[in-house]
Amino acid sequence: MNWVQWNDRLVKDEEIQLSKEDRGYQFGDGIYEVIRVYNGSMFTAKEHINRLYESAEKIKLVIPYTKDVFHKMMYDLIEANEVTTGQVYVQITRGSSPRQHQFPIEAVEPVLTAYTKEVDRPVSQMANGVAAKTIEDVRWLRCDIKSLNLLGNIMAKQEAHESGCFEAILHRGDTITEGSSSNMYGIKDGVLYTHPATNLILNGITRRVILACCEEIGLPVVEQPMSLSTVYANDEFFMSSTTSEIMPIVVIDGMPIGTGLPGEWTKKLQTAFEAKIEQAVHA
Ligand SMILES: *Cc1c(COP(=O)(O)O)cnc(C)c1O
Numbered sequence: 677m678n679w680v681q682w683n684d685r686l687v688k689d690e691e692i693q694l695s696k697e698d699r700g701y702q703f704g705d706g707i708y709e710v711i712r713v714y715n716g717s718m719f720t721a722k723e724h725i726n727r728l729y730e731s732a733e734k735i736k737l738v739i740p741y742t743k744d745v746f747h748k749m750m751y752d753l754i755e756a757n758e759v760t761t762g763q764v765y766v767q768i769t770r771g772s773s774p775r776q777h778q779f780p781i782e783a784v785e786p787v788l789t790a791y792t793k794e795v796d797r798p799v800s801q802m803a804n805g806v807a808a809k810t811i812e813d814v815r816w817l818r819c820d821i822k823s824l825n826l827l828g829n830i831m832a833k834q835e836a837h838e839s840g841c842f843e844a845i846l847h848r849g850d851t852i853t854e855g856s857s858s859n860m861y862g863i864k865d866g867v868l869y870t871h872p873a874t875n876l877i878l879n880g881i882t883r884r885v886i887l888a889c890c891e892e893i894g895l896p897v898v899e900q901p902m903s904l905s906t907v908y909a910n911d912e913f914f915m916s917s918t919t920s921e922i923m924p925i926v927v928i929d930g931m932p933i934g935t936g937l938p939g940e941w942t943k944k945l946q947t948a949f950e951a952k953i954e955q956a957v958h959a
């Protein structure tokens with residue numbers, strides 16, 4: 677089924693009416709989230725909802741629902757669409773008003789749009805690993821906001837895609853930040869390195885689960901930027917996101933990483949992550 681949450685209503689796709697002067701459409705003036713659904717239930721829903729409200733606050737957008745009401749809206753949408761394994765996409769824009777850069781003078785209602793999709797877990801890619809390409813990170817300096825403005829991200833992803841790669845590894849000069857829509861990790865001599873959660877990256881919910889998994893399996897973590905100049909010397913490399921989970925990167929810029937196969941620590945993390953999914957599904 678194909679219900680869409682449009683503001684406070686569940687409607688059919690064709691009932692949605694979006695304004696030509698919606699600020700999301702004209703300026704990318706809004707924020708979004710992607711939440712995983714496993715076996716009909718949302719994974720780490722609270723964390724995603726908290727992050728959405730944090731992103732909103734950072735752009736001075738007031739979401740007109742309490743977190744509990746919002747959570748129930750997403751839950752009802754998933755139920756209405758009978759999603760099993762998939763995702764919810766939700767975005768909120770600052771609303772519609774005559775085009776001008778500054779915020780609308782008169783308060784306008786934000787516009788919420790949410791829909792669901794069946795998405796399989798990328799099992800074969802997770803087992804075999806993917807290739808990535810290093811690309812200069814030319815985005816703005818508030819990458820901690822999950823903003824609808826994604827030009828820097830999509831230009832990098834397109835370039836990676838045109839090179840036959842699954843993801844872009846973004847770097848500012850010699851500093852590796854993150855992926856176009858994922859976080860990046862290297863493992864060298866039994867230590868995991870990943871960029872700290874500063875303004876230069878989006879602090880992934882998957883990233884937070886992974887750091888907890890590292891603790892469980894006894895893999896030391898150093899939240900410190902990785903250097904581009906030594907990226908090929910990693911023993912293992914992987915990326916993470918809500919839809920890609922823990923995705924081994926076995927080739928960077930055409931160079932094999934480690935053995936050229938998903939590494940042992942990466943596989944242990946995948947197992948630990950899977951246990952968290954199982955726990956959540958049966959909670
Ligand atoms: C969403 C996103 C991530 C991954 O976050 P998750 O919560 O793990 O899905 C990483 N980087 C960017 C730029 C993102 O937009």
